[in-house]
Amino acid sequence: MAAYEPESGYADAASTTNALAASARELGAAIVQHVPVEALLVSGNRVTGVRTAGGDIQAPTVVVCAGLWAPGLLAPLGITVPIAPTRHQMCFFRRPPGFETHPGIIDRPSGTYMRPETGNLTIVGLSAYREVVDPDQYNEGADAQEVMRNAELIANRFPVMEHGLSMGGYSGVYDVTPDHEPVLGPIPGITASTPTSAGAGTASSTRPPSGTSWPSRSSRGERPGGTSNPSGGRGSGTATSCRRRRRPTRRIRSSTPRRRAS
Ligand SMILES: Cc1cc2nc3c(=O)[nH]c(=O)nc-3n(C[C@H](O)[C@H](O)[C@H](O)COP(=O)(O)OP(=O)(O)OC[C@H]3O[C@@H](n4cnc5c(N)ncnc54)[C@H](O)[C@@H]3O)c2cc1C
Numbered sequence: 001m002a003a004y005e006p007e008s009g010y011a012d013a014a015s016t017t018n019a020l021a022a023s024a025r026e027l028g029a030a031i032v033q034h035v036p037v038e039a040l041l042v043s044g045n046r047v048t049g050v051r052t053a054g055g056d057i058q059a060p061t062v063v064v065c066a067g068l069w070a071p072g073l074l075a076p077l078g079i080t081v082p083i084a085p086t087r088h089q090m091c092f093f094r095r096p097p098g099f100e101t102h103p104g105i106i107d108r109p110s111g112t113y114m115r116p117e118t119g120n121l122t123i124v125g126l127s128a129y130r131e132v133v134d135p136d137q138y139n140e141g142a143d144a145q146e147v148m149r150n151a152e153l154i155a156n157r158f159p160v161m162e163h164g165l166s167m168g169g170y171s172g173v174y175d176v177t178p179d180h181e182p183v184l185g186p187i188p189g190i191t192a193s194t195p196t197s198a199g200a201g202t203a204s205s206t207r208p209p210s211g212t213s214w215p216s217r218s219s220r221g222e223r224p225g226g227t228s229n230p231s232g233g234r235g236s237g238t239a240t241s242c243r244r245r246r247r248p249t250r251r252i253r254s255s256t257p258r259r260r261a262s
Pocket residue numbers: 035036037038065066067068069070073088089090171172173174175196197198199200201202203204205
């Protein structure tokens with residue numbers, strides 16, 4: 001069984017973030033970049049601002065959206081945020097002539113996803129990895145066996161990719177919570193600090209409803225508590241619990257490493 005969404009797509013992360021920042025500036029927001037927050041300023045049970053390398057900034061409301069680094073900012077307040085920094089490997093494959101493009105695909109039975117990238121490339125990754133790492137120091141490359149595994153997965157979905165070419169890959173760090181949902185809402189017992197962090201891809205896709213729903217809930221003093229998904233949307237936890245079937249091996253040409261999938 002499959003679901004096809006003709007209107008769906010994907011957003012380039014850097015372009016999207018810069019577009020949001022540009023719109024915020026147009027609406028009067030001041031954005032300060034390259035100035036790390038060193039600590040949250042607290043008075044009693046109230047967060048009053050942030051300490052930065054450039055000086056203290058007082059604020060009536062502080063939203064901690066520091067992703068993988070949110071736990072470190074909140075720990076001094078005695079708050080534990082359950083984010084596991086998990087190394088996530090992505091691999092590139094060049095599509096062979098004649099295979100111009102394809103839809104973005106989430107292949108839950110195989111536990112993988114793939115989408116076209118510029119330069120006749122397709123980018124492929126597993127839905128879930130389990131290697132917890134230090135987000136400030138980890139292997140940013142892709143492992144050879146991971147390249148081979150993804151070569152098999154893409155050739156299984158698109159048999160023509162047996163004639164594709166591996167173009168290596170890279171690693172980033174995913175912000176994984178126990179239920180793969182974002183950590184969202186006011187902190188119980190602490191006024192004027194709201195974490196909204198993590199949750200991996202699901203968090204990105206639920207950002208729009210999150211953005212409209214939680215400020216009003218927050219101002220009314222409601223506490224979602226723990227992790228929550230305000231949209232009730234798709235939990236990527238479903239994907240991680242999928243059983244992987246053993247599949248027939250397929251060949252794909254590889255430039256890095258120069259080995260054939262057996
Ligand atoms: C390899 C990879 C592939 C992915 N693919 C997808 C995908 O296909 N689809 C999808 O939906 N999601 C994907 N994700 C997940 C997605 O990127 C994250 O869920 C999303 O970026 C989290 O957004 P965020 O704003 O919570 O945190 P982040 O994007 O991590 O932003 C946090 C920001 O806070 C800043 N910061 C941290 N500490 C401080 C501090 N002390 N002071 C000031 N600033 C600070 C950081 O520099 C960073 O800019 C992928 C992730 C990885 C690693």
